[in-house]
Each structure stands twice: as C-alpha cells, then as structure tokens.
Amino acid sequence: MRIYGEEHPNQEILSRIATNDGHGENSSYFDGWKAYENDPFHLTDNPTGVIQMGLAENQLSLDLIQDWMKKNPQASICTEEGVSEFKAIANFQDYHGLPAFRKAIAQFMEKVRGGRARFDPDRIVMSGGATGAQETIAFCLADPGEAFLIPTPYYPGFDRDFRWRTGVQLLPIHCHSSNKFKITQAALETAYRKARNSHIRVKGIVVTKPSNPLGTTMDRDTLRTLVSFVNEKRMHLVCDEVFSGTVFDKPSYVSVAEVIQDDPYCDRDLIHIAYSLSKDLGVPGFRVGVIYSYNDAVVSCARKMSSFGLVSSQTQHLLASMLGDEEFTTSFLATSRTRLCGRRRVFTDGLKRVGIHCLDGNAGLFCWMDLRPLLKEATVEAELRLWRVIINDVKLNISPGSSFHCSEPGWFRVCFANMDDTAMKIALRRIENFVYRENDAAVQAKNKRKWDETLRLSLPRRFEDPTIMTPHLMSPHSPLVQAAT
Amino acid sequence: MRIYGEEHPNQEILSRIATNDGHGENSSYFDGWKAYENDPFHLTDNPTGVIQMGLAENQLSLDLIQDWMKKNPQASICTEEGVSEFKAIANFQDYHGLPAFRKAIAQFMEKVRGGRARFDPDRIVMSGGATGAQETIAFCLADPGEAFLIPTPYYPGFDRDFRWRTGVQLLPIHCHSSNKFKITQAALETAYRKARNSHIRVKGIVVTKPSNPLGTTMDRDTLRTLVSFVNEKRMHLVCDEVFSGTVFDKPSYVSVAEVIQDDPYCDRDLIHIAYSLSKDLGVPGFRVGVIYSYNDAVVSCARKMSSFGLVSSQTQHLLASMLGDEEFTTSFLATSRTRLCGRRRVFTDGLKRVGIHCLDGNAGLFCWMDLRPLLKEATVEAELRLWRVIINDVKLNISPGSSFHCSEPGWFRVCFANMDDTAMKIALRRIENFVYRENDAAVQAKNKRKWDETLRLSLPRRFEDPTIMTPHLMSPHSPLVQAAT
Numbered sequence: 005m006r007i008y009g010e011e012h013p014n015q016e017i018l019s020r021i022a023t024n025d026g027h028g029e030n031s032s033y034f035d036g037w038k039a040y041e042n043d044p045f046h047l048t049d050n051p052t053g054v055i056q057m058g059l060a061e062n063q064l065s066l067d068l069i070q071d072w073m074k075k076n077p078q079a080s081i082c083t084e085e086g087v088s089e090f091k092a093i094a095n096f097q098d099y100h101g102l103p104a105f106r107k108a109i110a111q112f113m114e115k116v117r118g119g120r121a122r123f124d125p126d127r128i129v130m131s132g133g134a135t136g137a138q139e140t141i142a143f144c145l146a147d148p149g150e151a152f153l154i155p156t157p158y159y160p161g162f163d164r165d166f167r168w169r170t171g172v173q174l175l176p177i178h179c180h181s182s183n184k185f186k187i188t189q190a191a192l193e194t195a196y197r198k199a200r201n202s203h204i205r206v207k208g209i210v211v212t213k214p215s216n217p218l219g220t221t222m223d224r225d226t227l228r229t230l231v232s233f234v235n236e237k238r239m240h241l242v243c244d245e246v247f248s249g250t251v252f253d254k255p256s257y258v259s260v261a262e263v264i265q266d267d268p269y270c271d272r273d274l275i276h277i278a279y280s281l282s283k284d285l286g287v288p289g290f291r292v293g294v295i296y297s298y299n300d301a302v303v304s305c306a307r308k309m310s311s312f313g314l315v316s317s318q319t320q321h322l323l324a325s326m327l328g329d330e331e332f333t334t335s336f337l338a339t340s341r342t343r344l345c346g347r348r349r350v351f352t353d354g355l356k357r358v359g360i361h362c363l364d365g366n367a368g369l370f371c372w373m374d375l376r377p378l379l380k381e382a383t384v385e386a387e388l389r390l391w392r393v394i395i396n397d398v399k400l401n402i403s404p405g406s407s408f409h410c411s412e413p414g415w416f417r418v419c420f421a422n423m424d425d426t427a428m429k430i431a432l433r434r435i436e437n438f439v440y441r442e443n444d445a446a447v448q449a450k451n452k453r454k455w456d457e458t459l460r461l462s463l464p465r466r467f468e469d470p471t472i473m474t475p476h477l478m479s480p481h482s483p484l485v486q487a488a489t
Numbered sequence: 490m491r492i493y494g495e496e497h498p499n500q501e502i503l504s505r506i507a508t509n510d511g512h513g514e515n516s517s518y519f520d521g522w523k524a525y526e527n528d529p530f531h532l533t534d535n536p537t538g539v540i541q542m543g544l545a546e547n548q549l550s551l552d553l554i555q556d557w558m559k560k561n562p563q564a565s566i567c568t569e570e571g572v573s574e575f576k577a578i579a580n581f582q583d584y585h586g587l588p589a590f591r592k593a594i595a596q597f598m599e600k601v602r603g604g605r606a607r608f609d610p611d612r613i614v615m616s617g618g619a620t621g622a623q624e625t626i627a628f629c630l631a632d633p634g635e636a637f638l639i640p641t642p643y644y645p646g647f648d649r650d651f652r653w654r655t656g657v658q659l660l661p662i663h664c665h666s667s668n669k670f671k672i673t674q675a676a677l678e679t680a681y682r683k684a685r686n687s688h689i690r691v692k693g694i695v696v697t698k699p700s701n702p703l704g705t706t707m708d709r710d711t712l713r714t715l716v717s718f719v720n721e722k723r724m725h726l727v728c729d730e731v732f733s734g735t736v737f738d739k740p741s742y743v744s745v746a747e748v749i750q751d752d753p754y755c756d757r758d759l760i761h762i763a764y765s766l767s768k769d770l771g772v773p774g775f776r777v778g779v780i781y782s783y784n785d786a787v788v789s790c791a792r793k794m795s796s797f798g799l800v801s802s803q804t805q806h807l808l809a810s811m812l813g814d815e816e817f818t819t820s821f822l823a824t825s826r827t828r829l830c831g832r833r834r835v836f837t838d839g840l841k842r843v844g845i846h847c848l849d850g851n852a853g854l855f856c857w858m859d860l861r862p863l864l865k866e867a868t869v870e871a872e873l874r875l876w877r878v879i880i881n882d883v884k885l886n887i888s889p890g891s892s893f894h895c896s897e898p899g900w901f902r903v904c905f906a907n908m909d910d911t912a913m914k915i916a917l918r919r920i921e922n923f924v925y926r927e928n929d930a931a932v933q934a935k936n937k938r939k940w941d942e943t944l945r946l947s948l949p950r951r952f953e954d955p956t957i958m959t960p961h962l963m964s965p966h967s968p969l970v971q972a973a974t
Contacts, residue, residue: 016723017725018629018790019632029793063576081558091555094772094774095546097767132798282582288579302507305503313798319804
C-alpha cells in the first residue's frame with residue numbers, strides 16, 4: 005500500500021477561487037481594519053490605541069431600539085411574552101420569508117423614501133446582508149467575464165461582492181472632484197466604449213446612492229440619465245440604496261423607484277435595488293439584506309439563491325414587529341437623521357478649524373475628506389505614505405481613496421457614526437495635533453531648507469505660501485495660517 | 490430619441506445561471522412540497538389536506554428549548570434582562586463569529602459525537618445553513634467542470650448546493666439495496682474510473698452520514714475505506730454530518746473526526762465537515778451552518794466567503810448561551826434521541842401491520858420505505874405513477890427515490906419528526922386504507938382478469954401469490970395476507 009500523507013501544495017487541490025486573491029482583502033481598506041484590531045482604542049483600557057474610523061457603522065440611535073424592545077417583549081420569541089411563537093418561528097425556513105417581515109420591510113423602504121415610492125412585499129427577496137444581495141444580483145444578471153460599469157470612487161467590498169465568486173468584472177466610470185464626483189454622460193460613454201473596444205460585454209451599471217464613500221445623494225437628472233442610458237443600451241441599472249435612510253440634509257433623497265414610477269418608457273425589467281438594514285437601522289450583525297427587482301425572473305431566481313443566505317427567522321420575527329410599528333419607525337428615522345447631521349457637523353467643523361475640508365455631503369455615515377494639500381505629490385504612493393502615518397502615528401484608521409478606486413490621490417473616507425462623543429473628540433484632537441505637528445515640520449523645513457522624508461511627512465510646497473491657500477481651507481484659527489506666516 | 494421599453498426576452502439580458510434550470514427545483518421532491526403547500530393538512534381547518542412527510546424537520550423536542558428560554562431570559566438581547574447587550578450584539582458583524590458562539594458550537598459538536606472527537610473553535614466557520622456550507626465547500630475545493638463523487642441515493646438539495654452556482658458536477662457512486670446501500674470499494678472505483686474516462690477531474694467524495702435519505706449510520710470500516718481512497722487519489726472527503734445528533738439506536742455514530750484522529754497517515758488537508766443545527770436542534774429557521782475544515786487554507790477562504798451568509802448575531806448570542814449550557818445539551822440530546830426512536834418505532838410498526846417494510850435505520854428524521862412490491866414494473870415511471878397516487882389520493886407528501894437519484898425504483902423517503910402524534914396517526918391510517926384499497930383492487934383484478942390502469946393503481950403480480958411474500962413483509966394482521974388468500 006502506498007503511504008499517503010505526503011506534502012502537497014494547496015494550489016493543486018483547491019479551486020482557483022480559493023488560491024487567487026480575488027476576494028480583494030489585500031487592500032489598504034482592510035489593512036486599516038487589521039491595524040485597528042491589533043491595537044483597538046478604548047477610553048480607559050487602551051486610550052492610545054487606534055480609533056476605528058474605517059467602519060461605516062451607525063451606532064448613534066441604537067438606544068431607541070433598546071427602548072422599543074423593553075416596551076415590546078412580545079416581539080421576541082425569547083421572552084416569556086413571546087415564547088409561545090418559538091416553535092413556529094424556529095422551524096420557519098421558507099425562502100419567501102415571513103409575510104409579516106416582507107410587508108414590514110416594504111413599508112420601511114417606503115417610509116425611508118418619504119412615501120414617494122411604493123414597494124410590493126412580493127418582490128422583497130432576502131439575502132445575507134447587502135453583501136449577499138450584491139452577489140446574488142451579479143449571479144442573476146451576468147456571466148463570468150461580463151461586466152458592470154461603476155462610478156469611482158466606490159466601496160472596496162464590491163470587488164468581493166460583485167466579482168469574486170461570480171467571475172464578473174467591474175469597470176470604472178471615472179469621476180472627478182471638479183464637478184463633485186458626479187457621473188456625466190461623457191464619462192459614462194467613455195467607460196462603455198472602452199469596454200466594447202476590449203470586447204467585454206457590459207451588462208449594467210452599479211451605483212451606490214447615497215454614495216459610499218462620498219456621503220452625497222444623486223440628483224434626479226443624473227438618475228434619469230442613467231435610466232435612459234441602460235434602456236438605450238439594453239443593460240441593467242443596479243442601485244445600492246443601503247444608505248437611503250441616512251439622508252440628513254438637503255437636497256432630499258431620490259430613489260430609482262421614484263424615477264421609474266414617473267417614466268412610462270422605462271423597461272422595468274432592467275431595474276434592481278439592493279437594500280439592507282445594516283446602515284439605516286444600525287444592525288449589521290443581523291444580516292438583513294434585500295434584493296428588490298422589478299424583473300419577475302430575477303425575483304424568482306434571486307429567491308432561489310436566497311437559500312444560501314436567508315435571514316434568521318428569529319431576526320425576521322423581531323423586525324416584523326419593530327418595522328411594522330410606524331410610530332416607532334417615523335420617530336427613529338427622524339431622530340437618527342438629526343443625530344447623524346449633528347455628528348457630521350461636529351466633525352467637519354473640527355476639521356475646518358485646522359484647515360481640512362470635506363466634500364459637501366448630506367448623507368451617509370462618513371465624510372470624504374480632502375487631504376490633497378498634505379500630499380507631497382499627487383500620486384497613490386504619496387497618499388499611502390500619508391495614510392500610513394495617520395494609521396501608525398496619529399492612530400486613526402481612515403481609508404485612503406485609492407482603496408475606493410478614486411482617480412485622484414489625496415481623498416480619504418472617514419466614518420463618524422461608529423463611536424461615542426468622547427471618542428469623536430479624541431479623534432478630532434489627534435487630527436489637530438497632527439496638523440500642528442506637520443505644520444511645525446513645514447516651518448522647520450522652510451527655515452532649514454532641509455528635508456528628511458524618511459523620518460517625517462513633509463507638507464507640500466504650496467502650504468508654505470499662504471497667498472495660494474483657498475479661503476475655505478484656512479479658517480482664522482487654523483494653525484496652518486500661523487504656520488505659513 | 491429611441492423609444493425604449495420594447496419587449497425583449499430575459500434570456501438575452503440575464504445570466505445563464507438565471508435562465509437555466511440548474512437549481513434543481515424541477516424535481517418531484519420539490520413538486521411534493523408544492524402539492525402540500527396548495528392543500529396543507531390541518532387537524533381542524535383542513536383535515537383532508539396533504540400531510541407533509543417530505544420535510545426532514547425535527548419538531549419533537551422544541552418544548553425543551555422553550556423551557557430553557559423561559560428560565561434563561563438573560564441569554565437574549567430582546568429581554569429586559571439581556572437588552573443591555575443589544576448594541577454590542579446588533580453591531581457585531583465580524584465574520585469570525587462571536588468567540589462564545591464558536592466555542593459553544595465546537596463543544597456541542599463534541600457532545601453530539603459522545604466526546605470521542607475534538608473540535609477547535611478556531612476552525613468553526615459560519616454559513617447560511619448547511620445549504621450555504623455545502624456551496625462554500627464546493628467553491629473552495631473545485632473549479633467549474635470538476636466533480637465530486639457521491640453515493641446514491643442522495644439529498645436532492647445537493648444538486649443546488651454543490652452544483653448550481655459553482656459549475657461543479659456531482660457524479661453518482663451507485664449503491665444498492667442488496668447490501669443495504671453501503672458504499673463498496675468496487676462501486677467507488679467504478680465511479681472514479683468512469684469520470685476519468687470522461688476526462689472529468691474528480692476533486693473529492695461527498696457523503697452524508699448519517700445518510701439522508703437512508704436513516705443509517707456509516708460503519709467505521711467504510712469510513713476508513715473512504716479516507717484511504719481520498720488520500721491515495723489526492724482528493725477531498727466532504728462529510729455532511731448534519732444528522733449526527735439524531736442517532737437514536739445502535740450501532741453508535743462514528744464521525745470522520747474520530748477516524749482521522751486515529752489515522753496518522755491521513756492528510757488532514759483533505760478532510761472537511763459540514764454541520765448545522767437545523768436537524769439536531771430543530772431550528773432550521775435560524776440558518777446556522779458550519780464548515781469545519783482541517784485545511785487551514787480552506788478555513789481562511791471559507792471564512793471570507795461566510796460574508797455572504799453569516800449567522801445573525803442575535804441568533805449567535807442566544808445559541809452561545811444555550812449550547813454553552815452543558816447540562817441542557819446533555820439532557821436535550823438524550824431526550825431528543827429517545828423521542829425520535831419512539832416516533833420511528835410507532836411509524837414503522839404501523840407500516841409493518843400493513844406489510845410495508847423500511848430499510849433498517851438508526852438515525853435521521855425519516856425512513857427509507859420500500860414500496861417496490863407496489864410497483865407494477867421496476868421503472869422510474871412506475872415509481873412516479875405510484876407517487877402521484879400517494880400525493881393526490883392518499884394525500885401524503887412523501888418523496889420518491891428517483892428524486893434522490895436512487896438506482897432502484899420503488900423506494901420512498903418518509904419524514905416522521907415534523908408532526909405531532911395525531912398527524913402521525915392520521916398519516917398511518919391513510920396508508921392503511923390505501924393498502925386495503927389496493928388490496929381490494931388486486932383481488933378484483935384477479936377475479937375479473939381485467940385491468941384499468943388509467944383509473945386505479947394495480948398491485949404487481951407477485952402480490953397475488955402469498956407464497957412468494959417474504960415473512961417480514963407480512964405480519965399476521967396484514968390486509969395483504971388476507972387479500973392474497
């Protein structure tokens with residue numbers, strides 16, 4: 005008998021998916037998380053640790069949910085008041101989902117959109133978070149090698165969700181700060197033509213609206229352009245609307261659902277929405293993803309696929325009651341928006357005091373922070389050098405724009421809703437100190453005319469001359485002003 | 490402008506996966522479910538409806554879990570006693586899972602196996618039920634076009650789980666009733682050679698143990714044969730052990746974990762277990778699937794894939810407490826086994842009284858019922874004709890062996906643990922009446938020598954002569970005995 009057990013490489017025995025790096029975790033986006041995990045900030049236990057600002061989590065309004073639960077013990081199957089439902093719920097594994105759950109989700113989606121769009125509970129398909137929703141949509145719409153166009157910057161997780169196991173490609177529609185990263189018809193045409201010239205079949209466009217990482221909503225005209233484009237080219241429009249409940253300021257939110265309701269010429273078979281409760285409600289642990297498609301065949305196929313990522317019936321049951329309580333959801337959404345707005349203001353005001361500007365935003369759990377003035381040169385390498393200083397020295401995990409496939413170096417996504425007020429204050433203080441330090445370094449550098457790039461990060465030349473600084477970057481109290489004088 | 494919105498077929502715009510039938514739902518297995526759904530039995534509301542015996546659900550011991558929950562309100566985040574954990578748990582989305590959850594799962598898996606195998610919590614990977622576990626394993630181990638060998642009969646859902654989105658093939662190892670459907674070395678070699686002759690790369694063997702649909706455990710020698718075979722051929726052994734906690738009778742259960750512990754020559758990189766709490770605990774709605782691999786690369790890759798089907802943190806938290814309570818799990822497993830054993834006995838004794846035999850079984854939530862004597866001819870068509878009569882006239886949803894890829898027509902899987910005692914009695918009475926009726930028809934047919942197959946199902950010739958009936962088929966009270974005389 006042959007003695008087995010000899011060594012052999014995994015490459016030979018595992019799949020290509022398992023042995024390639026297609027999951028996209030080798031990204032500075034995820035590296036930042038690891039840096040946080042190795043040294044996590046804690047107010048008392050580890051006050052000098054890394055503060056996690058790389059996680060788009062909404063922790064600001066969970067107290068409202070806790071209060072609701074205390075008042076509604078019958079909503080859970082794990083309470084004396086609700087346990088009689090345990091058997092029926094624990095056994096419920098139908099991939100259609102609990103009817104009350106689907107109804108409540110549809111109702112909540114309508115409320116989030118100000119009642120301006122209708123959702124049919126029978127089109128609500130469950131998935132394992134938005135992550136599962138995106139992959140399911142990709143599996144339904146495209147074959148390996150086919151592509152979706154996607155405006156940059158975009159969420160790094162999409163490389164995993166849309167591409168990894170499906171073999172589908174994501175091709176960038178390059179957007180720029182000059183027009184606040186809006187998608188233009190020209191950029192769309194360019195991306196499409198480029199794909200066609202490379203003989204890649206484009207199956208659709210994916211947009212996240214409100215945008216992650218920009219924190220902006222998409223205006224109605226842009227949305228109409230997209231709807232028109234996909235209809236003309238006979239391809240799909242996939243709208244990731246997972247941040248739709250976080251719009252806290254004007255202009256108000258426009259869902260694709262609203263736009264196509266008003267468009268008699270739109271072929272609805274081409275329109276699909278991904279949704280989730282992770283961001284709007286702040287319960288990412290519950291893994292509630294939703295695929296809402298206007299295409300019957302996609303609803304049917306996605307529902308079959310949902311077997312791979314159904315929502316726990318324990319969770320469905322709880323949420324059916326909670327989201328079915330309109331008084332609660334109305335008040336929750338209003339309070340959540342107010343708190344998000346307040347938090348963003350505290351953060352951006354703090355940044356402004358030290359001369360740091362963010363893209364104007366009205367939604368999301370993050371700012372798109374412009375650190376271009378701090379780059380020595382407009383390259384991804386310089387961006388990543390700055391990022392490493394911020395992670396390692398400033399001890400903030402923020403995410404570099406390059407990990408979001410941004411075309412312009414120097415932008416960073418900074419999450420502000422996954423911490424309490426104290427942590428936010430500490431984060432702001434760290435940024436202030438960092439800018440002071442950089443500033444001192446710049447002054448020293450100017451005096452000495454001697455740069456030591458290996459020891460510290462230097463400010464770019466244009467900071468040395470205050471006359472070229474734009475007014476919005478330089479508040480009267482900015483240390484950069486003093487530094488430059 | 491082009492007026493869009495014209496009709497176009499979905500085939501052109503959707504993926505091949507979405508437009509093909511690879512999900513395997515076009516099977517009599519699932520058709521039976523639909524028949525049940527259209528006319529579900531209810532003791533008072535619909536007493537003549539279809540009784541669901543096609544669903545391997547364990548409803549017999551959920552009262553124990555309900556009792557535990559009443560005594561342990563702090564285990565849930567939805568109670569006054571546990572709500573203070575809400576925020577931390579609702580936010581928890583790390584794909585490693587709650588450490589306490591993984592530990593409790595590992596502990597439960599050990600207990601289920603009588604403490605004869607050890608499981609490392611760091612190798613516990615979550616998935617959306619066993620469904621998700623199987624697909625994840627297939628994605629990790631094989632490329633499209635590659636294959637796993639699988640003994641027949643096997644669970645119809647595997648066609649979806651292993652094949653649908655992965656492009657992987659399942660190739661049968663044909664097993665037969667002559668040796669109680671055991672896997673032989675010869676059958677294994679034949680299946681392997683056939684694949685090789687067709688230039689298909691075989692990446693592994695998949696077995697369900699205890700077997701679904703047979704309700705039998707796999708003996709240690711067979712398991713050793715499999716371990717040896719995969720090592721020699723350098724392929725994987727995937728053991729679906731989702732029914733391991735349902736073994737209620739001798740011989741006792743042997744996990745692959747136990748066998749490889751004793752085998753110094755086994756390359757553990759080739760061994761993988763799929764597990765779930767759906768069957769052993771009876772909570773399929775909770776979608777708790779587990780991948781346990783001895784291969785580090787598979788653990789790492791599967792964990793990344795688990796993003797598509799994580800277990801709700803609400804559910805993880807609850808189960809961490811429940812399964813961590815060893816006193817409870819010990820008592821639960823013992824009671825559950827006793828009840829399953831009792832239920833199976835009631836059912837098989839009832840069948841025996843009317844001359845129907847099942848394969849000897851000691852596990853699972855179903856019997857493998859031998860209706861070969863009722864087939865007019867040994868063909869799949871005859872089996873399906875009989876099945877339609879049972880569904881439509883007898884009003885029992887049982888699953889035909891052909892839907893389990895069984896090589897021998899006439900076997901049916903009948904689930905017995907997804908109903909209460911009353912429904913079970915009614916199901917047995919319906920079977921009795923059916924056999925009486927068939928028997929009368931056979932007598933009539935014998936007398937008249939006239940067959941009208943379009944109106945009723947006739948008994949095969951060998952029933953007409955009692956001398957060829959085997960003793961175990963014919964209890965003294967069997968109406969078949971009377972009928973044949």
